[in-house]
Amino acid sequence: MGHSNRKASKNFYNSSGSTSYMAPSIFKDPVQQAKFDKQGFLVAKFLDETEVTQLNDLFDEIHPVLPDDRGFVSDSYSNDFDFKKNASDRIVAILTKHFERLFINYQTFGASFLYKMPSKNNELGVHQDWTIVDEEKFVALNCWIPLIDVNKENGALHVLPGSHYSKIASLRSPTIPFFFTGSEKDVIDSCIPVYVKAGEAIILNQSVIHYSTPNHSVRIRKAITAGVKTKEAPMIFHYKSPEGQLEKFEMPEDFLLRFENFATSIFEKPVLGKLFATEKFENPIIEKEKLTKKLEKLKENAGFGPELSFMGRIRAVLNKAS
Numbered sequence: 001m002g003h004s005n006r007k008a009s010k011n012f013y014n015s016s017g018s019t020s021y022m023a024p025s026i027f028k029d030p031v032q033q034a035k036f037d038k039q040g041f042l043v044a045k046f047l048d049e050t051e052v053t054q055l056n057d058l059f060d061e062i063h064p065v066l067p068d069d070r071g072f073v074s075d076s077y078s079n080d081f082d083f084k085k086n087a088s089d090r091i092v093a094i095l096t097k098h099f100e101r102l103f104i105n106y107q108t109f110g111a112s113f114l115y116k117m118p119s120k121n122n123e124l125g126v127h128q129d130w131t132i133v134d135e136e137k138f139v140a141l142n143c144w145i146p147l148i149d150v151n152k153e154n155g156a157l158h159v160l161p162g163s164h165y166s167k168i169a170s171l172r173s174p175t176i177p178f179f180f181t182g183s184e185k186d187v188i189d190s191c192i193p194v195y196v197k198a199g200e201a202i203i204l205n206q207s208v209i210h211y212s213t214p215n216h217s218v219r220i221r222k223a224i225t226a227g228v229k230t231k232e233a234p235m236i237f238h239y240k241s242p243e244g245q246l247e248k249f250e251m252p253e254d255f256l257l258r259f260e261n262f263a264t265s266i267f268e269k270p271v272l273g274k275l276f277a278t279e280k281f282e283n284p285i286i287e288k289e290k291l292t293k294k295l296e297k298l299k300e301n302a303g304f305g306p307e308l309s310f311m312g313r314i315r316a317v318l319n320k321a322s
């Protein structure tokens with residue numbers, strides 16, 4: 001389940017750029033695993049037509065009235081635990097056979113609907129999802145599955161290839177700014193759109209940078225997000241105190257469903273967690289110029305380098321030959 005706040009944040013960033021951490025495999029298929037490790041995301045076939053219909057029906061059943069507010073909505077923002085748990089369990093029940101097909105040594109951590117009513121103003125700003133497992137040892141990912149074909153018009157997801165933890169380490173929580181804070185526009189310019197059909201999944205590492213464009217179409221854009229992590233990876237959450245101390249909490253497995261007042265609780269010291277470490281923490285925000293170069297390099301290493309011009313291709317051939 002993708003969790004991010006659109007406010008604040010600072011980030012832990014490993015200045016060497018790439019890390020030596022390697023989380024255990026989570027894909028059954030080594031080709032998919034290699035792609036996920038390299039890019040931080042991949043596209044996979046997921047739901048069949050019947051399941052897309054079932055999920056559309058489930059959406060309609062649990063949203064008898066749609067909000068007047070045209071902003072981006074994640075059902076995880078609701079303060080009603082029973083509503084969130086019921087939706088999550090029913091979505092996961094439909095998705096499970098596909099998790100079984102794709103993943104090994106995994107555990108789910110909840111699912112919810114995400115939707116955008118038609119509006120020019122419901123871009124979801126560029127972000128990374130919260131750190132909810134120790135990413136030096138484990139992996140946490142989201143399966144983002146639209147229930148209609150997504151395109152340029154209707155709120156497609158955009159990602160920054162190669163911006164995931166093993167390539168650029170980061171620590172993310174509502175009380176910590178992103179390492180790219182202040183450079184959002186440049187980061188957006190480096191992202192690429194990922195257009196998928198209804199029922200296809202974009203499987204994203206929680207740490208990969210992403211955002212989605214507004215839904216300019218006349219139809220509601222519904223999607224599912226479903227979280228999957230390494231089996232037995234403890235759930236964690238971070239709180240940076242006003243004094244600048246980073247507090248690390250081990251959290252209940254279902255804590256993402258348990259925020260009682262989502263809009264404010266996520267910025268408070270967690271009440272459900274068990275504090276296991278306190279550290280001094282600096283917020284290393286990377287300054288714009290360095291950041292843009294770094295992200296372009298990461299993107300290139302992920303296999304999404306700039307298209308070479310005709311002359312560029314000739315130069316590349318000549319360089320290779322010499």
Ligand SMILES: O=C(O)CCC(=O)C(=O)O
Nearest residue numbers: 002003114124212223225
């Ligand atoms: O559904 C969307 O438009 C984007 C969802 C997302 O970025 C997230 O849940 O983290």
